[in-house]
Amino acid sequence: MFEGMFAGRLALLLAAALVGTSAASAAEPLVGGWRNLHSASGAEPMLRDVPFAVLPRAATEGDRFAILDRESKRVVCCLVVDSPRLDAIALETRYRLPGVWIADLTGDEAYNRRRGEPHVYAMKRVDDLVDYAYSDAPEAYSDLGGLLLPADAGMDASGTLTLGADRYRLQFTSLPFADENGALDRYTLQPAGSAPALVVEVPFSTY
Incomplete structure (x- = not known):
């Protein structure tokens, strides 16, 4: 279902990656979204499976x-x-990305006024991700993008995320687009106590 989902629609560009219910502070872990994209059909040179990160603040x-x-x-x-x-x-x-894919990564004007313009970077795969085999179960699409975490993040048997010394309960929802051309995936990372959750939203749309 999601094999052709590589980019989004302007109407639902809430974010390729949002962090927090307010502007992220430097004290928060740097989490965001990532997308696996390729250049437009017929583009030269043809670029396939290029990962892009979308973050709420700068990386180097x-x-x-x-x-x-x-x-x-x-x-x-x-x-x-x-x-x-x-x-x-x-x-x-x-990278010869189609306009709808560019909008998926960069957000629309209304979103950027509320959240600040996202920081978009091309990425490269190293270490375990070079030849990593994702699940081939029906409906599996983590190879197309999702949640981007600090390099030292982990997940225990209960599905709890660890970011440094902090633990986060992970909630996931997928919200279908009204026209059924994809979905908006929302990851909510809830820390212990009353601290605000970190929220990352990643749109997947059919191109």
């Missing part, structure tokens, strides 16, 4: 992140930042 080249394989309940390392921050022009000219 060489920073390492892990991804969540939701179906297998595993955290796998690593995606490494492999570019400067990318804007819409760079995404179009350097």
